[in-house]
Amino acid sequence: MYQTNQYEGMLAETVSVPGAGGDTINAYLARPLGAGPFPGVVLIHHMPGWDEWYREATRKFAHHGYVAVCPNLYFRAGHGTPEDVAARVRAEGGVPDEQVLDDLAGTLRALRALPYLNGKVGVFGTCSGGRHAYLAACRLPGFDAVVDCWGGRVVMTPADLTPRQPVAPLDFTADLACPLLGLFGEEDRSPTPEQVAVHEAALKQHGKTYEFHMYPQAGHGFFYHDRPAYRQGPAVDGWHKIFAFLGKHLAHGA
Template identity: 35%
Template sequence: MNKSQEKKSPRKTDEQAQFDSLLPSEPFTRRSFIATAVGAGFALATQPISAQTVIKTDSEGLIAGDIKVPAADRELPGYRAMPAGGSKLPTVLVIHEIFGVHEYLRDVCRRLAKAGYLAIAVDMYIRHGETAKMSNVQEILAGPVASATDAEHMADLDAAAAWAAKNGGDPQRLAVTGFCRGGRTTWLYAAHNPALKAAVAWYGHLEMAPTARQPKHPIDLAAQMKAPVLGLYAGKDQGITLDQVEDMREALKKAGSKSQIHVYPDAPHAFHADYRPTYRKEPAEDGWKRLLEWFRQNGV
């Protein structure tokens, strides 16, 4: 019996009842439960979404705009922001949610550029569909998200890092940050790239059932982190339980990792996403401060 089974179940809210209705009725393993819960919880957490953002960062003093990044099989559309006239700049790869490189991600890049970084985000679902133009979450999950592979994502991030190194970035000062599904990818990239100095994962999924396209998840790679990761998580997340967060903490501790996880007890999933109702100003601002300090502490 796992820890979550030992605890007395609280009274369900209407939202939790809706979540339960999305789960299959047949018996399944803990990991298959997690995989289903993640999909259902994510769908609830992202409705509705809006193109409007609370924070609007201008591009004064910056070079900012759309770019094309050469990858193994195609050019990846993306966005880059950096201080004007800068060279050998510390670089941050910004990994999008399942919604692609829309205005929220672009603004995040500009915020990082204002802090002195070259920030770059590329669309890593583009092979399987343009998610930024899709309005139905289930369509996105069943299409591009289900079709994309972790190997593609790792190669695309390598391509983004290589582009940045040739266009004003310092490859010796490379960091990564990502949100939601991009938070999960952040953990994976920290286990992938030995040149990485630091990573910050915002409420990225930690445990899911393995598939051919996604054979391993962050908890499977805890002992392989090549850069310290700061995980920023939400106590009220419907798709990522506190038990899973604690499991990841224990795995990192056992591995002797310098990675850390911070939880905001009253925050929901996607608390940094200022274009959604889930946005929470205080944890979002605190998390941003922690991100900048984490990068500084780790040489980026």
């Protein structure tokens, strides 16, 4: 934890990373100043887009000693305000899972090539980004820890499947290759507590390392201080749990 007599500096800027289909997409990167080595985190933005909250979260990870990078998964929808771009993606039915995975694979490669990384990388996401984080941890090699915050549609019925989301992330649980932290709200409708229980049962069945926390009196998006869903107690506790979990699994030599 930061001490008041400690030097702190940070660099935060827009960068380019390789994406799906040979594209170059933009990303927001924040890191502590200094030689490191630092652990890395890939942040996966939520349905409302590559927005200010995600820039703040990226800098928060850097403040806590991580090289944090958040790719713009809506890059191909054109440019404008984050809301306008996200609205276009919403109209299109979301971004295809395979495209997201390739964008994340490119982001991970770029992150792992940085000279000040300690060799450990986690992946974090909220809302649709929580779902994508879980999917990435199951499908892509190279992540050492995953944080899924209220990712909806991890558990999907056949009627929920679409050409862009053709397989439920739950179906890849056997391939989950790193420890998982899940944070959820009891009042959430996507995922519901029942869906979280189904997810947990699959993790147990496959012998995976995980910890799930279900907060009472919290719904979807309880970290978002700019939305009525914000719940101060669960949000503060949730961030503590995230940094304890990542500290345990991404520390140098962990």
